[in-house]
Amino acid sequence: MKTNKIRPLLLLIGISVLTHSCKSLKSQKKSTESKFDQLFLYQNGKEKIISQESESITIDKNNFSLRFYNKKYNSEAKEYYSAQVAAFLDIEDLDKVKIGMKKQELSCFNSGSGMAPDYSGKYENLIFNSTGSHYLIYKNSDSKRLNLLNSINEYQKLEFEINRLYYNNASVSMKDTQLSTFYLAILIDRNLNGVIENNELTKMIIQLN
Incomplete structure (x- = not known):
């Protein structure tokens, strides 16, 4: 050739x-x-991927966790990576949360919506509040509202444990709750631009078995 x-x-x-x-x-x-x-629901030793933007799932009346990845929280660099979890008793509150909205448009996710944790530094209850959210961060082993499961480069796999529920001005264990259904909106503003975008919002209907 x-x-x-x-x-x-x-x-x-x-x-x-x-x-x-x-x-x-x-x-x-x-x-x-x-x-x-990805977002995961962990219960009874099993981890389930929540694969859709909006999903209905049935769980036992038992302790469970939400697990997810996020970049490392760095206040010095103004990289405030966090997750916000809003819990509702009324599906109408869940329906108000939509992709494309700015966080400031929603009373549950705006800049003043983060609820104070307990004295332990964590949220000891899942608190139902249509105008507030659990502001979930992990700074270090001494300052944390989440469990650190592992780290992969700039990402951390984190866990929000839910053992008790707070509603009607009372704290109730998962096994003793009379609720049959509740609703969660989980927001992770991955690019910190204050807008709810694709792959940042998960809406869940939790049905208790």
């Missing part, structure tokens, strides 16, 4: 390999990003 014929062939092979490599890298990047966007 002549040299002038070999060169175009090698060029085509090179382009093909480069294109395939780019597609693989994009696929790998997409897979990695989707992993860190």
